[in-house]
Amino acid sequence: MSAxxxxxxxxxxxxxxxxxxxxxxxxxxMADLERFRAMxxxxxxxxxxxxxxxxxxxxxxxxxxxxxLLKLAPDARAWADLGAGAGLPGLVLAILGKGTLxxxxxxxxxxxxxxxxxxxxxxxxxxxxxxHNARAENLDLTVEIVTARACAPLFRxxxxxxxxxxxxxxxxxxxxxxxxxxxxxxxxxWEYEADVxxxxxxxxxxxxxxxxxxxxxxx
Numbered sequence: 001m002s003a004x005x006x007x008x009x010x011x012x013x014x015x016x017x018x019x020x021x022x023x024x025x026x027x028x029x030m031a032d033l034e035r036f037r038a039m040x041x042x043x044x045x046x047x048x049x050x051x052x053x054x055x056x057x058x059x060x061x062x063x064x065x066x067x068x069l070l071k072l073a074p075d076a077r078a079w080a081d082l083g084a085g086a087g088l089p090g091l092v093l094a095i096l097g098k099g100t101l102x103x104x105x106x107x108x109x110x111x112x113x114x115x116x117x118x119x120x121x122x123x124x125x126x127x128x129x130x131x132h133n134a135r136a137e138n139l140d141l142t143v144e145i146v147t148a149r150a151c152a153p154l155f156r157x158x159x160x161x162x163x164x165x166x167x168x169x170x171x172x173x174x175x176x177x178x179x180x181x182x183x184x185x186x187x188x189x190w191e192y193e194a195d196v197x198x199x200x201x202x203x204x205x206x207x208x209x210x211x212x213x214x215x216x217x218x219x
Contacts, residue, residue: 014060049086065201066092083151094127149174155186171210
């Protein structure tokens with residue numbers, strides 16, 4: 001396990017133009033992201049998808065935080081987002097991968113109400129994604145990248161991701177500033193190889209890249 005130096009700070013309240021410049025999103029992709037943003041804001045009025053205070057910073061806090069993962073795995077076509085919730089990062093990845101041959105995102109979410117929101121967005125935007133109302137560890141999916149954001153502490157997240165990682169997938173897990181303690185705690189339960197990549201969206205954020213997951217430890 002290794003940790004990287006902290007990234008440079010980026011401006012908060014990034015606008016759509018700033019996101020398009022950083023991500024390389026096309027006008028069609030930006031239109032889909034705008035529709036997703038509107039649907040997220042509307043549905044957030046009646047259910048807890050994201051913190052309401054984070055919506056004004058959608059382009060940096062949510063869209064760019066998600067989109068940066070594509071730069072870490074530019075050739076990957078099969079993704080799984082565990083605990084997909086509001087569709088972050090999964091729906092953003094699906095929007096940016098739409099039109100790319102073979103690109104697909106499996107959105108895994110155990111809460112039925114959140115699955116309904118995910119299905120509504122996937123259908124409205126005709127995205128290359130499938131929604132699974134199930135627990136991640138109970139599915140049999142073949143993917144290249146497994147990801148998650150605000151899903152669970154790393155030691156528990158590795159249990160959810162175990163079938164994917166042990167089948168050869170790489171993990172890209174969005175984490176906060178407590179990543180070092182999370183990784184130490186996870187090492188009590190798992191034999192795993194990972195490094196830490198600085199987040200491009202938040203100087204406090206980190207991305208844990210898990211390259212290998214071995215046997216669970218006895219504690």
